Amino acid sequence: MPDFASCRQMMLLYLKARIPFISLRTDERDRALELFRSLASELNIPVYYHTLSQGIRDIATNRIVNEDRSAVGALDYASQQILQRQNLTFILTEVQDLEGDTPLSRQLLDLASSATERGGTVIVITTSSVWPRLQRQGMTLVLDAPNEDEMRSIVAECLSPYRGAVPIEWAEPEISEAATILAGVTRIEAENAIATFLAKGSILKSDLIELSRVKDRIFADIAGLERVKTSDKEVVVGGLAGLQAWLEKQRPLLTMDLRERGLRPPRGVLLVGVPGCGKSLSAKAIAISWKLPLYRLDLSNIHGQYLGQSEGRLKEALSTADRVAPCVLWIDEIEKGLAGAAGSNDGGTSTRLLGHFLYWLQEGRARVFVVATANDIGKLPPELFRRGRFDELFFVDLPDHSERQEIITLYARRYMHRDLSGAMLGELVDISDGFAGVDIDAAVAEIAKEAILKGDSMITDAYWRTVFTNIVPLSKTNPEAVENIRAWGRERAVPASGQPLAPEAGQQRARRNVLV
Ligand SMILES: Nc1ncnc2c1ncn2[C@@H]1O[C@H](COP(=O)(O)OP(=O)(O)O)[C@@H](O)[C@H]1O
Ligand SMILES: [Mg+2]
Structure with a gap:
């Protein structure tokens, strides 16, 4: 499972090697952009990224470099810039339709070739796989949801600004348990869950149970x-x-x-x-x-x-x-x-x-x-x-003798709302020798149906015996x-x-x- 640190490590090598095309598979765009932001400053290289809402920006300064917000516009701009600027890294975060042979994946294929000539790198952040022919131009990496260690610091960071301001009962053990519960959800989902707890004015130990339910809802289907x-x-x-x-x-x-x-x-x-x-x-x-x-x-x-x-x-x-x-x-x-x-x-x-x-x-x-x-x-x-x-x-x-006794008692209570006398119970345990649990369940259920139809007072010990004896x-x-x-x-x-x-x-x- 590629966690943030090992993914960053590999990406660093790929960027140094100027691999022309890299696809990063993740559900978490913002976490991936954070990774590139830190790499851009470590390597001190120009990195542009495109989103549909903000157009193209320089990742280090967040300055807008091109207003065109469309994906097609971004690809055109990238094609020009990669030829003009040595060692440019260009990140596309919202290109759809890359799984097969589509006009966009063909365009990216051309872009990757230009990048090879000029030491450029084109990166797509995507949730699905990439057209194999395009993928063969470069490398692919996966960034999984935060693991337990990362989750622990995410939870701790969410809580720390509020300590002292609202009652927070979570110390180290509860934070670890919360991290275990949340492992597998995205960072944003985890932050949202903790923020919702904070919004109710306190973080209690008992909130951990609710946290499991929150995770359940995230993974419902x-x-x-x-x-x-x-x-x-x-x-x-x-x-x-x-x-x-x-x-x-x-x-x-x-x-x-x-x-x-x-x-x-x-x-x-x-x-x-x-x-x-x-x-x-x-x-x-x-x-x-x-x-x-x-x-x-x-x-x-x-x-x-x-x-x-x-x-x-x-x-x-x-x-x-x-x-x-x-x-x-x-x-x-x-x-x-x-x-x-x-x-x-x-x-x-x-x-x-x-x-x-x-x-x-x-x-x-x-x-x-x-x-x-x-x-x-x-x-x-x-x-x-x-x-x-x-x-x-x-x-x-x-079930052996004592197990049958337990199971008969269990179903007598559930279906008949009563405890059997010691003698009666002993008799039924003997009769039910060779029964599976499901047979005992069926026998008592049959007696209970009779009780509903005829009234509880009509159910005699003899009737219990008969029903049990008739089960094969x-x-x-x-x-x-x-x-x-x-x-x-x-x-x-x-x-x-x-x-x-x-x-x-x-x-x-x-x-x-x-x-x-
Ligand atoms: N040990 C047992 N305790 C209580 N009920 C039992 C037991 N064994 C079987 N039953 C009853 O029989 C039904 C079928 O049992 P199940 O666990 O599905 O059997 P299997 O062992 O074939 O998986 C259960 O739903 C339950 O009603
Ligand atoms: Mg079964």
Whole structure:
């Protein structure tokens, strides 16, 4: 990720080398102009820049050198001046239509040739890519949104003039947290957010929560990712205590500064297991309990029609996730998108998608916590389990005795607004042996519908028993499928329940994270 300092460093070299054409990709024109202003004074060279609102100015003095404000006028003027003035640098900030072979990109191509003769440099500041033929005349650089370090000084600079004038509760730790939240937004957006807080007359510690919402609004609709709204009332996970305890430990690591020790922030967790036992539910629960936005990446949507399209989409989605960090990135049923990477006959697309995903997972340093789930472990490419990718691999089994007790209690309270007697609860826990969480949810929901139709007083203990007895769980209809998943989970994953899995005859106890 090219930050301001490294971008400036490269640009300095390009300007010294008098590269005839440079494109700078950024969403932040003013920040880019600031970069050139400081370079112009360091190198002491003439630099002109054009904007539609102000025409052409000298960047050092801000003096107007040409009144013509149009882009065409700017190009004409640049063509004359570059031939007349040795070593002139000319910055165009608002030329559209440079992505393909257009009259403007042809004109720029000519301009770049003239620049070569006279030691001139033409720079375009643009948000999109440039016609390849033009781009080959020179170099391209990217200036990303401010990183956390820059953001820290941006926030501090916004606040410092107001200290003493309004109550400001943010000290170093809060400024760092604000910087972590804001990383990925542009400088102007960050300054606007802080200014809005200042305008209400104080900066409180509690404003940090609102700051996350502001960032959320900035990134409301982004390509490739779906923002999932969750409500903490609907998302309560029963059981899975081992997973919960592990997650508790990861949360602080996600926002701490680990760079000093050369460590990477937690990257995520892979949940595999029996369908309907709370994997997808857990993904949502993590985002809620960590107070982070939840984004869903649908890999089956990523697969595009044309060769190379899917990879582009995946790259875009993942880099967007990096930009909105810190966040939880939920990849549901990951086996569906990456399945059959080896030996599939899609021209290698799946293999390349998997390769890119693994690279991103392993090398990424953004605070994106991935929660991937999988039901069909047979289809999972083994590369996913290698160390250095996910931080942990959990196996989510059918709920055990005490987990069923928790889940039944949970849904009795939610749908029936009551607690069951100890004896009744014990009976239902026994009847529901082999149920998935989703089966328990369905049983209690059915009882609740009956209660709505006939009145709560008509719901007897016998009715509870009947409904529970009549449920046929997947572990009954397809015992082999469930047994396969369990056998696999016992071998390779950490039990999410926190309880060692009951060993099967002749089999070892659960072993953790075996590398393939
Ligand atoms: N451990 C659990 N606690 C509470 N509800 C659960 C649990 N497991 C499953 N459920 C219920 O079943 C539904 C489906 O579970 P889900 O997490 O989507 O299963 P999967 O493991 O297949 O992703 C959930 O929305 C929830 O209503
Ligand atoms: Mg699921």
